[in-house]
Amino acid sequence: MHKPDLHLSAAEAARELGVSAKALRLYERRGLLAPRRSAAGWRIYGPAEMDRARKIVALRQLGMGLARITDVMAGNGDDLSTALAAHHADLAQQLDRMTETFQSVEAARRGVMSAAEADEGAAVSLQLPWPWGGERFDLPVIKPITYITGPLGSGKTRLARAIAEAIPNATFIGLERLTGDDKAVESQLKARIDAHLRQFAGQGVAPPPPALSALVRAIEACDATVLVIDMIEQGLDHETQQILRRYLRNRSFGGRPLFLLTCSSSILDCSDVSTGESIIYCPANHDVPIVVKPRKGARGYEAVATCLATPAVRARTEGVIARRPNVV
Known part of the structure; x- marks a missing residue:
């Protein structure tokens, strides 16, 4: 608190002014301040010295140099x-x-x-299917995780299928995975699935929701070297999606590159995209899809953010924006 009736020590004056005691000594050496001295030789800052010091500090906060401040304070032709x-x-x-x-x-x-x-060179190059006009789409490099997103009706699922067809030994895993049958799983495959589910249980997902079990089963049952997965978040709540995202980023399914179709902000967090991840955005007007750099101001960044919603919002609009397993 400012107390104009008191005489302050150098430390007290510095604290009052919000500067260091070293700065006050510098102002003194430059002739800007002349504090009085106590009988013991300690510097004392009275009301007049503090008022002058406040003006100096205010000008310094504006970035003004000491030479110009000296002229202003001395009145050498330079008024404020x-x-x-x-x-x-x-x-x-x-x-x-x-x-x-x-x-x-x-x-x-x-x-x-x-x-x-x-x-x-382009790691993926393909002619875009309908609803595009046959333009080409090139993806410079396939990273460990590539997110594909876009608004409703933008053609993002068709693009995902086209990417799966263009990459050798890639497979598209659609929402039909949700209607799979666990009973037909052979023992070795079941052991791998159970190992993954135990890992999820250790991270708080227990018992695993059916949609997560179906996803793990579909991934492990596929021997393709690249996986393109439709609506990775389908049927999963917020916490499970976040745990799944961390699990996938650890390359827990054999290190295979993943293309993840998503509209969930819990799966694709624009503020936390690593160098091992990339984003493909499908514009609403069926312009050519673009690879979006994960930084504010980049082309398409804001558009991507508007496509993503929390699991709670997705649950309310599931019948509108989620593709059904029997829809081609």
């Missing part, structure tokens, strides 16, 4: 208005230089990324 105008001009020049540097760095970064992608 003139000093602020000059300081504003300096900042504008610095901002222009920083903007130019930022643009140069951004251009160089994009050039390096484009060159790298050109050297790699």
Whole structure:
């Protein structure tokens, strides 16, 4: 609390001003402050010194240099208005230089990324099916996890099926997995399924919901090297989806690349996409799907965020936005 009737020590004055005692000594050396001394030689800051110090600190917080502050405080031809105008001009020049540097760095970064992608070539290249007009879609690289999302009717499921057909030894796992029969599972496969479900149980998913058991069964029953999975979150609550996401990111199913069709913010968290993950967005207007960089301001980032909903919202609209197993 400010107490103008008191004389403060250097430490008390620094605390009152929100600066360090070292800063006060610097202002003293530059002739900006002249605190009195006690009989024992300690610096003392009275009301007049504190008022002057507050003006200095306020100008420093605006980024003004000590030389200009010295002229203002000494009244050497630079009144406060003139000093602020000059300081504003300096900042504008610095901002222009920083903007130019930022643009140069951004251009160089994009050039390096484009060159790298050109050297790699497209990992997936296909002619887009209906509802597109036969345009080509290229995916530069297949990462451990690729999320596919888009609004209702955007064609994202057809794109997922087309990707599964374009990649050698890839398989599309649709929602028909939910109607599978556990009784026909052979013993070795059942042992692998049970091992996964025990892992989920250890993370708090016990007993496993039928949709999770069906998903694990469908994945383990498939010997494809790349899996494209329709609506990975179907039938799972919020906590189970989050645990499943962590489980998949640990590459728990043999390290096979996964393409995950999703509209759940618990499966695809835009703020937590790793370098081993990528996002494909299908626009509502059936423009060519794009690979979206996981950073705010990137093309398509905000559109992806608007496609995702929490499990609670998805449950309320399940009959509208979830594809039924018997729908092709």
